Amino acid sequence: MLCPLCGCEFDETDHSCLSECPMAAIQGCNLICCPNCGYQMVDESKSGAAKLLRRLLHPPGDPGKKEPTP
Amino acid sequence: MTRFPIIPSLEGDVHVILVGNPNVGKSALFGALTGRYVEISNFPGTTVELSTGHTDGMPLVDTPGIQSLHARSDDERVTRDILLERGGSLVLQVADARNLRRSLLLTMQLAELDRPLLLDVNMVDEARERGIQVDVVHLEQLLGAQVVPTVAVTGEGIETLRSRFQTARPVRHRVRYDAAIEEAVARLAPLLEGRDGDERAIALMILAGDAELAARCGGAHRAEIEALVARTAERYPRPLHFVLTGQRLRAVDELVAAVVRHPETRQAHAGETLGRLALHPVWGVAVLIAVLALFYLFVGRLGAGVCVNWMEKVFFGRGVNPLATWLAGFIPVPLVRDLLVGEYGLITMALTYGIAIVLPIVLTFFIAFGLLEDSGYLPRLAVMMDRPFKALGLNGKAVLPMVLGLGCDTMATMTTRILETRKDRLMVTLLLALGVPCSAQLGVIMGMTAYLPPAAIVVWGAVVTGVMFAVGWAASRVIPGERSDFILELPPIRRPQLVNIVIKTVARLEWYLKEVLPLFALGTLLLFVLDRTGALHLLERWAAPLVEGGLGLPRATTASFIVGFLRRDYGAAGLFALARAGALSVPQVLVSLVVITLFVPCVANVLVIAREHGTKVAFWVVGFVFPFAFAVGVLLHFGLLVFGVHF
Numbered sequence: 001m002l003c004p005l006c007g008c009e010f011d012e013t014d015h016s017c018l019s020e021c022p023m024a025a026i027q028g029c030n031l032i033c034c035p036n037c038g039y040q041m042v043d044e045s046k047s048g049a050a051k052l053l054r055r056l057l058h059p060p061g062d063p064g065k066k067e068p069t070p
Numbered sequence: 071m072t073r074f075p076i077i078p079s080l081e082g083d084v085h086v087i088l089v090g091n092p093n094v095g096k097s098a099l100f101g102a103l104t105g106r107y108v109e110i111s112n113f114p115g116t117t118v119e120l121s122t123g124h125t126d127g128m129p130l131v132d133t134p135g136i137q138s139l140h141a142r143s144d145d146e147r148v149t150r151d152i153l154l155e156r157g158g159s160l161v162l163q164v165a166d167a168r169n170l171r172r173s174l175l176l177t178m179q180l181a182e183l184d185r186p187l188l189l190d191v192n193m194v195d196e197a198r199e200r201g202i203q204v205d206v207v208h209l210e211q212l213l214g215a216q217v218v219p220t221v222a223v224t225g226e227g228i229e230t231l232r233s234r235f236q237t238a239r240p241v242r243h244r245v246r247y248d249a250a251i252e253e254a255v256a257r258l259a260p261l262l263e264g265r266d267g268d269e270r271a272i273a274l275m276i277l278a279g280d281a282e283l284a285a286r287c288g289g290a291h292r293a294e295i296e297a298l299v300a301r302t303a304e305r306y307p308r309p310l311h312f313v314l315t316g317q318r319l320r321a322v323d324e325l326v327a328a329v330v331r332h333p334e335t336r337q338a339h340a341g342e343t344l345g346r347l348a349l350h351p352v353w354g355v356a357v358l359i360a361v362l363a364l365f366y367l368f369v370g371r372l373g374a375g376v377c378v379n380w381m382e383k384v385f386f387g388r389g390v391n392p393l394a395t396w397l398a399g400f401i402p403v404p405l406v407r408d409l410l411v412g413e414y415g416l417i418t419m420a421l422t423y424g425i426a427i428v429l430p431i432v433l434t435f436f437i438a439f440g441l442l443e444d445s446g447y448l449p450r451l452a453v454m455m456d457r458p459f460k461a462l463g464l465n466g467k468a469v470l471p472m473v474l475g476l477g478c479d480t481m482a483t484m485t486t487r488i489l490e491t492r493k494d495r496l497m498v499t500l501l502l503a504l505g506v507p508c509s510a511q512l513g514v515i516m517g518m519t520a521y522l523p524p525a526a527i528v529v530w531g532a533v534v535t536g537v538m539f540a541v542g543w544a545a546s547r548v549i550p551g552e553r554s555d556f557i558l559e560l561p562p563i564r565r566p567q568l569v570n571i572v573i574k575t576v577a578r579l580e581w582y583l584k585e586v587l588p589l590f591a592l593g594t595l596l597l598f599v600l601d602r603t604g605a606l607h608l609l610e611r612w613a614a615p616l617v618e619g620g621l622g623l624p625r626a627t628t629a630s631f632i633v634g635f636l637r638r639d640y641g642a643a644g645l646f647a648l649a650r651a652g653a654l655s656v657p658q659v660l661v662s663l664v665v666i667t668l669f670v671p672c673v674a675n676v677l678v679i680a681r682e683h684g685t686k687v688a689f690w691v692v693g694f695v696f697p698f699a700f701a702v703g704v705l706l707h708f709g710l711l712v713f714g715v716h717f
């Protein structure tokens with residue numbers, strides 16, 4: 001994925017604590033750390049609350065994204 | 071020439087290969103160029119679908135969208151293979167006019183293939199709508215290759231694009247990497263077998279970690295190539311593909327600055343000035359102090375003051391606790407009742423501390439920290455910190471884990487892997503364990519400073535940083551390490567987005583509730599058992615010479631230090647509660663805060679140290695840090711007494 005802060009590209013699976021944090025045995029840190037600048041991003045696959053909130057803020061049928069006109 | 075899997079429908083000499091980032095309009099352009107006759111097939115051995123067709127009698131293939139040629143997904147591998155296979159072909163890159171930075175990053179990689187390249191800047195209609203202007207003529211001059219603006223969905227620019235197929239030439243503008251990388255490329259390229267002209271690109275892909283390519287093109291030299299890659303990688307703190315991307319981005323940013331006009335250039339300008347100020351040796355310190363002061367007002371005054379007051383007095387004081395006590399009255403077994411609502415009760419202590427005291431503080435802290443993070447300030451703080459660290463003789467790379475430590479110490483301890491020598495790694499691990507709190511803990515510790523006058527806060531800050539430096543200095547004498555330069559790609563200063571901050575704050579709170587609260591409950595349970603068995607009383611008596619005599623603290627703080635072994639923020643919360651109850655004077659708050667700040671962050675951190683460096687090291691770190699924290703506290707206590715400081 002691309003870090004939204006510094007634009008550095010990295011593999012998110014290496015940088016979440018799921019496998020690493022011993023305290024994260026249950027579900028893991030729900031954040032991903034950019035290895036370049038330390039910026040933390042939410043890993044929505046591990047944070048139910050964040051996923052729910054994102055859905056509330058951007059419903060799937062959101063007209064904000066313009067449909068293409070062929 | 072080394073052959074790659076071929077697609078039957080692609081036979082023929084010259085091809086047009088359509089390449090681009092995801093969602094830039096490749097398929098739309100493909101449609102506009104080919105008309106109706108499209109063939110869809112699977113790339114051999116994968117599920118990746120490819121559309122092929124013809125334009126002006128030339129075969130045209132649409133590749134999957136990719137971020138870079140660094141092949142990690144099937145999509146990226148397929149695109150890489152097609153590009154390497156179709157040696158004589160024309161590369162038609164579709165770029166997104168709305169986000170040229172991302173597109174040009176790929177252009178810089180494609181340029182290394184040394185093939186004729188045509189850059190299609192697509193979606194100019196949407197870019198125009200947003201006020202983004204791309205100076206195509208200037209970009210053409212800078213790149214030394216042809217650039218055509220298009221709107222694939224309306225057909226605008228398509229004819230011009232078609233007319234350039236015959237005259238396309240390789241991009242002249244190339245990224246110059248640093249000396250170590252260029253040297254590695256120069257050595258690697260001659261080892262590759264059967265390539266014609268794209269050795270540089272392949273060498274760079276192999277350096278970026280493409281082992282598959284190394285195996286395929288390395289032939290007899292494979293072992294030599296692998297050794298060369300490993301040797302080059304050792305020179306950088308981060309994996310090579312970050313280093314390469316970073317250096318490419320620098321080249322791209324120069325291009326973007328020259329050819330893209332954004333509507334918000336003025337804002338970007340203000341951000342730039344702020345970014346420079348934050349790095350200035352003198353002004354940078356002023357910015358840091360201003361940031362800390364704002365933090366203090368928000369977290370200390372609002373979070374730890376107003377919000378905690380309300381939660382404790384109204385929500386818990388009049389709501390939860392009386393209700394729980396009343397309900398507990400129905401429980402016939404006194405032991406169970408005390409376990410819930412007694413002095414060390416799960417509700418009266420764990421929940422009250424966790425929800426009434428720590429939650430409002432970490433909430434305000436998470437918001438403030440998120441704002442700071444999204445503004446791009448933290449990497450600049452790392453660069454600022456690099457200077458004093460260098461003066462210590464500490465490896466500049468050490469700064470990175472320290473900044474990451476602000477997010478999560480456990481995470482940071484793992485990133486110490488990037489440091490070269492075992493000694494460097496141990497030193498940073500020690501400093502992390504000693505002083506750098508993770509964000510939730512930093513919040514609680516900052517919240518406690520609300521009980522201190524400004525002068526005492528300065529003393530606290532000075533003692534903690536002084537101790538860190540002293541330990542760092544002493545450790546660097548014991549451990550000689552060579553100095554290496556630390557270059558961090560700095561992101562621009564920008565305005566944080568509200569939605570982002572809200573979502574991140576929610577995710578962090580969720581983590582806090584799920585992972586920290588259970589540990590608080592465990593700590594309370596421990597105290598409850600100690601209390602019941604009389605062990606707590608005994609411990610308090612044993613610890614009295616240290617806690618009362620040495621630190622000058624009331625006996626009741628012993629319990630806070632005990633749970634502080636589990637997580638230092640829980641210990642801080644206990645001290646916080648005592649301070650609120652008026653049981654601690656200003657010097658006592660100061661001394662106890664210094665001690666708890668220097669504690670090992672949490673049990674998790676110790677476990678990670680044990681796993682990364684072995685049980686013996688973990689044992690040593692713990693064995694050093696706790697006595698050391700108390701020793702500093704004792705010195706501070708007597709220092710305050712001797713100099714008669716009252717605040």
Ligand SMILES: Nc1nc2c(ncn2[C@@H]2O[C@H](COP(=O)(O)OP(=O)(O)OP(=O)(O)O)[C@@H](O)[C@H]2O)c(=O)[nH]1
Pocket residue numbers: 067068069090091092093094095096097098099134135136192193194195196220221222223224
């Ligand atoms: N306004 C506008 N929309 C465009 C233009 N080109 C493509 N689109 C739209 O952008 C969206 C993405 O286009 P695609 O052609 O699917 O992009 P792609 O690069 O093939 O995407 P992937 O193959 O999935 O990576 C579609 O909805 C297109 O209709 C353009 O020039 N202007």
Ligand SMILES: [Zn+2]
Pocket residue numbers: 003004005006007008034035036037038039
């Ligand atoms: Zn980043």
Ligand SMILES: [Zn+2]
Pocket residue numbers: 017021024029478480481
């Ligand atoms: Zn973690």
